[in-house]
Amino acid sequence: MTVETHSLIVRLPGGADRLPPGVLCWRRTAASPESVRAVARREAARPMHPAAAPVRRVLVTAGDVADLVIVADRNAVSRSRLEQGFEQDFEQNLDVVAAPWAATAPAATAVSWGQGVPGQARSFETVPVTGGEREFLAAAALVLACYEARDRVTFAVVPGADAEARLVTAEVSGRTVADLLAPPVVTTAGEAVLGVVVTSCDGPDEYVAHHRPPYPVTAHVELGGATIVRVRWSFTDLVHPATARRFADQVSRLAGRLGQVAPDLDAGRLDLLTSAETAEVLRLGDGGARPPGEQVVARRFREIAVRRPGAVALCDGTEQWTYARLDRESGAMAAGLRAYGVGPGVPVGICLDVGAALVVSQLAVLKAGGTYVPMDPGHPADRLRYLADDARLRLVIGSAATFPDAGAMTVVEPAELGREPAGPEPPAADDGARAAYVIYTSGSTGRPKGVVVPQRNVCALVDAVRDDLRLGPDDTWTLFHSSAFDFSVWEIWGCLLTGGRLVLVPYWTRRDSDEFYDLLVRERVTVLNQTPSAFAQLVRTDERRRGELALRLVVFGGEALNVRMLAPWFARHPSATCRIVNMFGITETTVHVTSETVTPSAVSSGSRSVGRALPGWSVSVRDAHGRVLPPGVPGEIVVGGAGVATGYRGRPGLTAQRFVAGGTTAGDRVYRSGDLGRLHPDGRLDHLGRLDHQVKVRGHRIELDEIRSVILDLPGVREAAVRFRAGDDGDGRIEAYAVLEGATTEQVLEACRRILPGYMVPSSVTALAGLPMTANGKVDMSALPDPAVAPAPAASQEGDDALAGRLSAIWAEVLKADVAMTTNFFTAGGTSLGVVRVLARMQERGLPKVPVRQFYRNSTLAQFVDLVRTTIDG
Amino acid sequence: MRLEGRTVLITGAARGIGRACATRFAAEGADLVLLDIGHDLPGVGYPLGSADQLKQTGALCERAGAAVLTVLADVRDTAAVGSAVDTALERFGTLDVLVNNAGIAAPSGKAVHEVTEDEWALMLDIDLSGAWRMIAAVAPEMLRERRGSIVNVASTAGTVGYRHFAGYVAAKHGLIGLTRAAALDYAPFGVRVNAVCPGSVRDDPHLDGRMLSEIARSLDVPVGEHEQIFLRDQPMNALLEAADVAGAALWLAGDDSRQVTGTVTAVDGGFGAR
Numbered sequence A: 001m002t003v004e005t006h007s008l009i010v011r012l013p014g015g016a017d018r019l020p021p022g023v024l025c026w027r028r029t030a031a032s033p034e035s036v037r038a039v040a041r042r043e044a045a046r047p048m049h050p051a052a053a054p055v056r057r058v059l060v061t062a063g064d065v066a067d068l069v070i071v072a073d074r075n076a077v078s079r080s081r082l083e084q085g086f087e088q089d090f091e092q093n094l095d096v097v098a099a100p101w102a103a104t105a106p107a108a109t110a111v112s113w114g115q116g117v118p119g120q121a122r123s124f125e126t127v128p129v130t131g132g133e134r135e136f137l138a139a140a141a142l143v144l145a146c147y148e149a150r151d152r153v154t155f156a157v158v159p160g161a162d163a164e165a166r167l168v169t170a171e172v173s174g175r176t177v178a179d180l181l182a183p184p185v186v187t188t189a190g191e192a193v194l195g196v197v198v199t200s201c202d203g204p205d206e207y208v209a210h211h212r213p214p215y216p217v218t219a220h221v222e223l224g225g226a227t228i229v230r231v232r233w234s235f236t237d238l239v240h241p242a243t244a245r246r247f248a249d250q251v252s253r254l255a256g257r258l259g260q261v262a263p264d265l266d267a268g269r270l271d272l273l274t275s276a277e278t279a280e281v282l283r284l285g286d287g288g289a290r291p292p293g294e295q296v297v298a299r300r301f302r303e304i305a306v307r308r309p310g311a312v313a314l315c316d317g318t319e320q321w322t323y324a325r326l327d328r329e330s331g332a333m334a335a336g337l338r339a340y341g342v343g344p345g346v347p348v349g350i351c352l353d354v355g356a357a358l359v360v361s362q363l364a365v366l367k368a369g370g371t372y373v374p375m376d377p378g379h380p381a382d383r384l385r386y387l388a389d390d391a392r393l394r395l396v397i398g399s400a401a402t403f404p405d406a407g408a409m410t411v412v413e414p415a416e417l418g419r420e421p422a423g424p425e426p427p428a429a430d431d432g433a434r435a436a437y438v439i440y441t442s443g444s445t446g447r448p449k450g451v452v453v454p455q456r457n458v459c460a461l462v463d464a465v466r467d468d469l470r471l472g473p474d475d476t477w478t479l480f481h482s483s484a485f486d487f488s489v490w491e492i493w494g495c496l497l498t499g500g501r502l503v504l505v506p507y508w509t510r511r512d513s514d515e516f517y518d519l520l521v522r523e524r525v526t527v528l529n530q531t532p533s534a535f536a537q538l539v540r541t542d543e544r545r546r547g548e549l550a551l552r553l554v555v556f557g558g559e560a561l562n563v564r565m566l567a568p569w570f571a572r573h574p575s576a577t578c579r580i581v582n583m584f585g586i587t588e589t590t591v592h593v594t595s596e597t598v599t600p601s602a603v604s605s606g607s608r609s610v611g612r613a614l615p616g617w618s619v620s621v622r623d624a625h626g627r628v629l630p631p632g633v634p635g636e637i638v639v640g641g642a643g644v645a646t647g648y649r650g651r652p653g654l655t656a657q658r659f660v661a662g663g664t665t666a667g668d669r670v671y672r673s674g675d676l677g678r679l680h681p682d683g684r685l686d687h688l689g690r691l692d693h694q695v696k697v698r699g700h701r702i703e704l705d706e707i708r709s710v711i712l713d714l715p716g717v718r719e720a721a722v723r724f725r726a727g728d729d730g731d732g733r734i735e736a737y738a739v740l741e742g743a744t745t746e747q748v749l750e751a752c753r754r755i756l757p758g759y760m761v762p763s764s765v766t767a768l769a770g771l772p773m774t775a776n777g778k779v780d781m782s783a784l785p786d787p788a789v790a791p792a793p794a795a796s797q798e799g800d801d802a803l804a805g806r807l808s809a810i811w812a813e814v815l816k817a818d819v820a821m822t823t824n825f826f827t828a829g830g831t832s833l834g835v836v837r838v839l840a841r842m843q844e845r846g847l848p849k850v851p852v853r854q855f856y857r858n859s860t861l862a863q864f865v866d867l868v869r870t871t872i873d874g
Numbered sequence B: 001m002r003l004e005g006r007t008v009l010i011t012g013a014a015r016g017i018g019r020a021c022a023t024r025f026a027a028e029g030a031d032l033v034l035l036d037i038g039h040d041l042p043g044v045g046y047p048l049g050s051a052d053q054l055k056q057t058g059a060l061c062e063r064a065g066a067a068v069l070t071v072l073a074d075v076r077d078t079a080a081v082g083s084a085v086d087t088a089l090e091r092f093g094t095l096d097v098l099v100n101n102a103g104i105a106a107p108s109g110k111a112v113h114e115v116t117e118d119e120w121a122l123m124l125d126i127d128l129s130g131a132w133r134m135i136a137a138v139a140p141e142m143l144r145e146r147r148g149s150i151v152n153v154a155s156t157a158g159t160v161g162y163r164h165f166a167g168y169v170a171a172k173h174g175l176i177g178l179t180r181a182a183a184l185d186y187a188p189f190g191v192r193v194n195a196v197c198p199g200s201v202r203d204d205p206h207l208d209g210r211m212l213s214e215i216a217r218s219l220d221v222p223v224g225e226h227e228q229i230f231l232r233d234q235p236m237n238a239l240l241e242a243a244d245v246a247g248a249a250l251w252l253a254g255d256d257s258r259q260v261t262g263t264v265t266a267v268d269g270g271f272g273a274r
């Protein structure tokens, strides 16, 4: 419905008198002869109404200066006709031409890197531009390739005002400057985000080929001879105004550089941002100064214990520990540890499940000046041994039974240590740089590596969020996560260093959503930390139970959040009563990095933002060479500031590789996260997945997480995981897994075909009853089964009675496999989520509720049938 | 510049509040279509805005940097209103804001049963139906663009009664009803409709203002003392300036009020507070 216009401004040499009599035009006077052209340009840019005549002329005068503005419908008047716009019979002789770009180069309707603000389009000129048309096109290709994060880009070129638009492609990776300056290759398929319109202009007249930009990014290059006189840029509101400006500046600058550098220079070596622009982008991602505060954990704890000795610090079942008691007993244990030779910098393993002893031990190790190394007693013996070796542990607090062949290592029960008489406690060491803990993380490749985190980092974390999250003595937290997962660092010290009450969640309660829900209600927990996967279960329990929760703050961490899962939660818990905060974090940068309050509107927009860097932390997004990328461009998330760990224990090589120089101030180290992200012009960060989830299929760079979010957004899909399996032929297959609630795998596949480009469509979609989870509550990609080829068979094994039949049917559904009475749920691929699914289905079908822990103890079908029968009978 | 690049049509722009709106909007970057009747009307007992006065408003706006189109049209004349809007669209391509300001205060000064059929019809035709005709002509363009703001200049007489002013009071009450109904019709399309209700506005000689004295004459209030008398009703103890009304109209016209529609903004020095 809008009229595409072009315009010509003609300076009338003899003033307004040059205009032949009888030429119809609107008249307007400008304030001064100097302002005539500016007013004329405004008139040229005015829209044309669809019902109005296809030509509008406005005569702008001041003194003896006169500009005639001729605006015309592009589809009715060609450029050459426009030149005759001041002839009297002009209106009678209009010709009809098609807008050049309408013919062959469809404009894109989305800009992946644009981050635009609706209603905020931008148009401006860049002058002067050194270099000619070839340099400009090459520069545009390079900059576009950077923004699209692609090696090959497609854009439109309109050579001349009345010529047809052509789509061209340019390959930029591994090319020399000379390669880039060669004429681009014409192509036929694709949509253009960028269109370059090239026209020549002579003299004082001004031609504008388009007023509503035909492409999301349109560059109108005006040539005077072989040089560029001016470039008019138009960005639609698909591109953020700040990004628009930067994009245009980059192209201009680069066009100039291309003419000066050696032709055989690798084009990839050209910097796209100036150092000033880089500094500006770094500032965007900077969370600001670290708030001041005590840097030693034990001293901070002591301050609180002295101030509020009677306040409850720990709640372990029915037992309450005051701050005073925790202080006293950890002091006694610290004395015991010293007797074992623990002193500054000595690592002490703590292999205990969640409980008061765990917290006391951690505090005691810190008080003794040591470094604790959390070990999950549920982990395989091999892994524990590896940790003990790698961390050079000589002392482990735990149960001797867990370490059958401890060798030279001493394993001591916490109770034994606590018995030492506590003399006057020596003052805690005052060095915040000393390691507080070493937590082992397993990357996607290689052996677990120990991340060494100094005390001051832990304190900085608490200081960074305390005010914003209003953490204080009225809060009740849970310690839900295994101490081997650094989310627990946040749970323990986030609570105890702000004077809160920490409720220790027993092992079985963590695995039973109902029991955990009861605990939240009973203990009136106010601050809850969860992985999104675990919270998804809690949301369902809450929908069913509708209990009275006292939660005022839920913090997500550990994995990417799909905000849509929160819709049912917000329906029951308005964000004003319970704030939802999504935090992106990494063990190597001390638990958290950024924080974003999730609102119901973010849920409806499907935001992937993880927010801004915490005060003291900083984020930037960089390319493979470590160069800072501007907002909008995807790249590796790099974290700097107060949270950056010391490094990997005993791995100088790996440490040097991941912890590199390059902070905002000289000497600052930053951590290369291996996560893929994108900065917003306001400094917020989008988390886009793992870099190693980025795979190449038939030459296309693919984001597995992008496929996952498409599947997750489908109706009838509750959870999804997507993985890539390399094939023998060098290519691989994309395999999707989904927990379905109404949809079928065929529908999911069908929708993927509809929404995703062909090379991103999974080759299989497998329905699962639940996604396998790691001990830390994240999706366990390695435990996904082989993809289903045919729909899963129905239960085939009949039990020896009706109850067994019903239960075996449920097992078969959940396990997606045949089951026999001898089948062990867990060896047949059942997961903790599978357990929940079985129990939920039993409940749906009127079968009794059995406690989760009983399930684990009766894990063959025969045992399970007996268990259920005794529950019914009893 | 709160109306940079916007095109505004103002009716009754030859003088008074219409002129105050026009010059204020021009200073805020708007281009203007200025409409007025340009001649007197037999049934209205005082002179209306002249073509010269309209030109004068136009000149003031141009001086402030605006592009101006002046149109002579009677808001009672559907065809004239239609062609005025067409001309505006030829010239400017779009219309973003409509200010329905044209209005008459007389014939008034009689009890309800004494008002003649013609007097009643004339009053409603201009003060109420005129605004409806303008909206009917302009709204399609705003709906097409999915944006726009319509400001109807009503009066405190749109919210309370005045003795011997039945036609005017009825028309202005009607205008507020029209405002609310239109707001609902157009809200889904991003077009907003609001009313401003001025109290007593001083007749500013620079604006060739004269309505307040005409109201006084209708009410048999001695002209000369009328300012003092009208003042008593306004707790701020001052008559309004036309610019005060223009300021409210500017806010309603621009994006600062982008979530405001179907509302009635009183600019009355506190008149409505009691």
Ligand SMILES: NC(=O)c1ccc[n+]([C@@H]2O[C@H](COP(=O)([O-])OP(=O)(O)OC[C@H]3O[C@@H](n4cnc5c(N)ncnc54)[C@H](O)[C@@H]3O)[C@@H](O)[C@H]2O)c1
Binding pocket: B011, B012, B013, B014, B015, B016, B017, B018, B035, B036, B037, B038, B048, B049, B050, B073, B074, B075, B076, B101, B102, B103, B104, B105, B126, B130, B153, B154, B155, B156, B197, B198, B199, B200, B201, B202, B208, B209, B210, B211, B212
């Ligand atoms: N002045 C006040 O105290 C006051 C108080 C409340 C409301 N208002 C309202 O404010 C508006 C403007 O009032 P003003 O004080 O500027 O009065 P005004 O008489 O000075 O201006 C009104 C303008 O409307 C024009 N007009 C009248 N009938 C017309 C028609 N049929 N077609 C086209 N134009 C026509 C007139 O020519 C005149 O230029 C009116 O709607 C009035 O009811 C005024």
